[in-house]
Amino acid sequence: MENLIDIRDVRHAYSTKSGPLPVLDGLNLSVPKGEFCAVVGPSGCGKSTLTRLVAGLMKPDEGEVWLHGELVKSPRKTVGMAFQNPVMLEWRSIIENVMLPLEIVANGMSKADKTARAMELLELVGLKGFEHKRPSELSGGMRQRASLCRAIVHKPDVLIMDEPFGALDNFTREDLWQTMRDLRAKEPFTCILITHDLRESVFLGDQVVVLSGRPARTQYVLDVDLPADRTIEILYEKQAVDMLHILRDQIRIAQGREAH
Amino acid sequence: MEKLQKIGVPILALVAFGLFWEFIVWVNGWPNYVMASPSDLPAAYIRFWDLFLIMGWQTLWRTVLGLLIAVVFGTLLGMAMGFSKIARDALYPLLVGFNAIPKATLVPVIALLFIGQHDFNTVLMAFLISFFPIAVSVGIGLSTLEPEYRDILRALGASKVTIFWKIALPKTLPEFFGALKVAVTLAFIGTNLVEIVSPHGRGLGALFKSGETNANYPLMFAVLIALAVLGIVLYYAVVALEKIFAGWAERPQS
Numbered sequence: 001m002e003n004l005i006d007i008r009d010v011r012h013a014y015s016t017k018s019g020p021l022p023v024l025d026g027l028n029l030s031v032p033k034g035e036f037c038a039v040v041g042p043s044g045c046g047k048s049t050l051t052r053l054v055a056g057l058m059k060p061d062e063g064e065v066w067l068h069g070e071l072v073k074s075p076r077k078t079v080g081m082a083f084q085n086p087v088m089l090e091w092r093s094i095i096e097n098v099m100l101p102l103e104i105v106a107n108g109m110s111k112a113d114k115t116a117r118a119m120e121l122l123e124l125v126g127l128k129g130f131e132h133k134r135p136s137e138l139s140g141g142m143r144q145r146a147s148l149c150r151a152i153v154h155k156p157d158v159l160i161m162d163e164p165f166g167a168l169d170n171f172t173r174e175d176l177w178q179t180m181r182d183l184r185a186k187e188p189f190t191c192i193l194i195t196h197d198l199r200e201s202v203f204l205g206d207q208v209v210v211l212s213g214r215p216a217r218t219q220y221v222l223d224v225d226l227p228a229d230r231t232i233e234i235l236y237e238k239q240a241v242d243m244l245h246i247l248r249d250q251i252r253i254a255q256g257r258e259a260h
Numbered sequence: 261m262e263k264l265q266k267i268g269v270p271i272l273a274l275v276a277f278g279l280f281w282e283f284i285v286w287v288n289g290w291p292n293y294v295m296a297s298p299s300d301l302p303a304a305y306i307r308f309w310d311l312f313l314i315m316g317w318q319t320l321w322r323t324v325l326g327l328l329i330a331v332v333f334g335t336l337l338g339m340a341m342g343f344s345k346i347a348r349d350a351l352y353p354l355l356v357g358f359n360a361i362p363k364a365t366l367v368p369v370i371a372l373l374f375i376g377q378h379d380f381n382t383v384l385m386a387f388l389i390s391f392f393p394i395a396v397s398v399g400i401g402l403s404t405l406e407p408e409y410r411d412i413l414r415a416l417g418a419s420k421v422t423i424f425w426k427i428a429l430p431k432t433l434p435e436f437f438g439a440l441k442v443a444v445t446l447a448f449i450g451t452n453l454v455e456i457v458s459p460h461g462r463g464l465g466a467l468f469k470s471g472e473t474n475a476n477y478p479l480m481f482a483v484l485i486a487l488a489v490l491g492i493v494l495y496y497a498v499v500a501l502e503k504i505f506a507g508w509a510e511r512p513q514s
Contacts (some may be wrong), residue, residue, distance in 0.1 A: 075416065076417065079416070081411060083411075087406075087409055089430070090431075091431075100413075101412075105416050160415075
């Protein structure tokens, strides 16, 4: 299968007052088309830098980022982004927020089509009836759902998510995992998810990439061999629990501690 | 009930203030030429009503014009400082220094530069005194825009101009209106400063001055009250604009 995202030997350092601070050193990542890649690693290991590289918001010092067989040099219209902060534009209604990317990339699309497309997604994530509310009137979980809709409204090839569920409580988070799973069934996209949550990585990912501590390199890749229509219950079954143990050990190694 | 409270409470406070003022003057036995009391004011208003209308209008339009220029100039300056670190580094000390100068000292400078141009001088002062908070707040609003807000559009290849119109500008509006509330009061002070200090002035400031020259204390106090009323009107005009353009920033009350 063709790899939609290919990251090869990427090195990157930020310049700080006390000299260069290397954040990525030997990062490799391949995500086939339509696959979901979850990236986990210790805090501050350069995961967010990775999202900015794939989005074309910055260029690595060394190495290459390929999307669709093209070298990424600048932002592309075929990317969607979601962050831990839902980044709602408070002066717009929910549906206007969701339609924002269409205003940039889909100039030819009629207003009615844009509205229909946004409504279709809002319905999928269970926000029907809230489309004309202001973001401040919605709960954190609902805002994050709207943020997901906005990230995929223009049918991007690649969805880049930087800890999108990190600020939510556990139950809301599990709800959103399932929403994410359902969205994927309807809307094919390739996805990179940065997360701190190992259960999340196993539930959503087709592969889980463990990054080492800073400067980050690819330390371990786990293939998640679970059915696509998995439920939360699967996380309590042996196969998933074994994976969680492996990941836990890998994180300990990444943190520079002894594995069990 | 809630509405009654909203209107009734401030009116009650005003009445209480007037009574207190009247009481203080009465208890001390101050004659009119030391301190006028509220009961002296209606006579002053009736006698000089035409002057109040003419002068009040002059003060009003010059303040508003000065403020409008300050809004345009202050926003442009704020944009320069918000988007360019070089502009920020270069302009900040200059602006802070300029702001620190007591504006009263500028009146003779301006008066000498533009002799006899009373309208122009007054508008200029209203502008000079009020653009600073607007420039600073727009500058800070733009430079502290969270990177995610920029990234969601930048990742789609949106231009800087698009990001400014769709995100940076609306997101800065609450800060802008906060500054505008300060600026409108300042502009008002600037206008009156020139009106009072410069000879042969116009506007309510000049009316105050003539009251002083003629030892007409009730007139002076009547002008002060008129200034306060005009100031309140201007302030709430800004509040109304804020409700229209940045009402979204107000949290729904629960």
